[in-house]
Amino acid sequence: MADDAEGEQAAVVVDGNPPPLSKSARKKLLKQERQAARKAERKVADKERRRADLDRRRREWEEALAAAPSDEAREEMLAARRETRRERVGKRVDERGARAERLRRAAEGAGQKVVLDLEFADLMRPNELHSLTQQIMYCYAVNGRSATPAHLWLTGCSGEMGTQLQRIPGFDKWIIGKEAKPYLEAFEDCKENLVYLTADAETVLDDLDMSKIYIIGGLVDRNRWKGITQKKAVDQGIQSAKLPIGNYLKMSSSQVLTVNQVFEIMQKFVETKDWKTAFFHVIPQRKRGEAGAADDKVEASMDDSAAAEGAANGDHSEEDIDKGFHEEIDNDDGGDKELEEGESDVAIKRQCVRNENGEAGDQSSSAAAEATPAGGAIAQTE
Numbered sequence: 001m002a003d004d005a006e007g008e009q010a011a012v013v014v015d016g017n018p019p020p021l022s023k024s025a026r027k028k029l030l031k032q033e034r035q036a037a038r039k040a041e042r043k044v045a046d047k048e049r050r051r052a053d054l055d056r057r058r059r060e061w062e063e064a065l066a067a068a069p070s071d072e073a074r075e076e077m078l079a080a081r082r083e084t085r086r087e088r089v090g091k092r093v094d095e096r097g098a099r100a101e102r103l104r105r106a107a108e109g110a111g112q113k114v115v116l117d118l119e120f121a122d123l124m125r126p127n128e129l130h131s132l133t134q135q136i137m138y139c140y141a142v143n144g145r146s147a148t149p150a151h152l153w154l155t156g157c158s159g160e161m162g163t164q165l166q167r168i169p170g171f172d173k174w175i176i177g178k179e180a181k182p183y184l185e186a187f188e189d190c191k192e193n194l195v196y197l198t199a200d201a202e203t204v205l206d207d208l209d210m211s212k213i214y215i216i217g218g219l220v221d222r223n224r225w226k227g228i229t230q231k232k233a234v235d236q237g238i239q240s241a242k243l244p245i246g247n248y249l250k251m252s253s254s255q256v257l258t259v260n261q262v263f264e265i266m267q268k269f270v271e272t273k274d275w276k277t278a279f280f281h282v283i284p285q286r287k288r289g290e291a292g293a294a295d296d297k298v299e300a301s302m303d304d305s306a307a308a309e310g311a312a313n314g315d316h317s318e319e320d321i322d323k324g325f326h327e328e329i330d331n332d333d334g335g336d337k338e339l340e341e342g343e344s345d346v347a348i349k350r351q352c353v354r355n356e357n358g359e360a361g362d363q364s365s366s367a368a369a370e371a372t373p374a375g376g377a378i379a380q381t382e
Helices: 002-010 024-065 072-111 126-145 157-167 188-193 230-238 258-273 275-282 289-296 300-309 318-327 337-355
Strands: 114-116 152-154 178-179 194-197 212-215 239-241 363-365 377-378
Touching: 024 072, 024 178, 024 300, 072 126, 072 152, 072 194, 126 152, 126 157, 126 258, 152 318, 212 230, 230 239, 258 275
Parallel strands: 114 152, 114 212, 152 178, 194 212, 194 239
Antiparallel strands: 363 377
């Protein structure tokens, strides 16, 4: 598949006409078109489902009010409803405040330093940049929910990558390190502490060192640039390492993970100090091979817990997505305004999870977290 991609990239236009697509390229194109059509259908169906649910709740409330035995009873119902809503809003405000405080403490030195290297934008196509942007959003969401968040940095936020990030609603308010310059310049005073996570590294991580700054390469490339992160680390004279996945799992299919999966594995390890727990919590069961299958019975309770939290990234149902990643839309009587406000966030987060489920195909990244035995991060496009 990589050879096909390189061949397509090297093809030259002859006599003003583009070169004919290979059989493999045509199959890819048809698959992408089918996926895009299914995505559009799901989006419409989800929107209609939420709107129908909103209408049902409003109708049930109006019927309950109409059935009230007296005006006094009706006023009591309205008062109770307003109080419930105030409590709900207050709880959300408290949760946001607590999350912001955790992120601030992490930025002040309490969190493990993790850098997403975004210097590869010129090697990616528009849809790949879009996929990487979604994975960055997911990393930030995971970090915000964590009880022990990392001090997360984005470096190389310039050019088209910077433009993509600025399109994220609320990006300017993210409690995160943002640097337009490369990480070598941003951390020039502590270069000896930089560690690039790459599958081609000889060193296997046994533990995470709080004094180190771990770098995850942000490259979604359909496996066109194999080994690029290890080469970059060698050329820059910085350390490199890989996660010990091979010590615990034999991947059943493509041995690749998304950028956000690698980040979440690191976060889970910081929390549990157990690589096996971290891998089983994050890596989808469908991607585990014989080693993972043999331990499934032993790890059943752990997997159940992960599913309940909506954190086993590759195996989410629609209900898991709603419970794990969506802030509840206040449907009581907010009408279309609240529905519309929630739709953008809902669609983005659901797409992130669908990407991890492989619905958009296994497009590997040879840099974005080449922390797996075969290297690379899976890149999903629409």
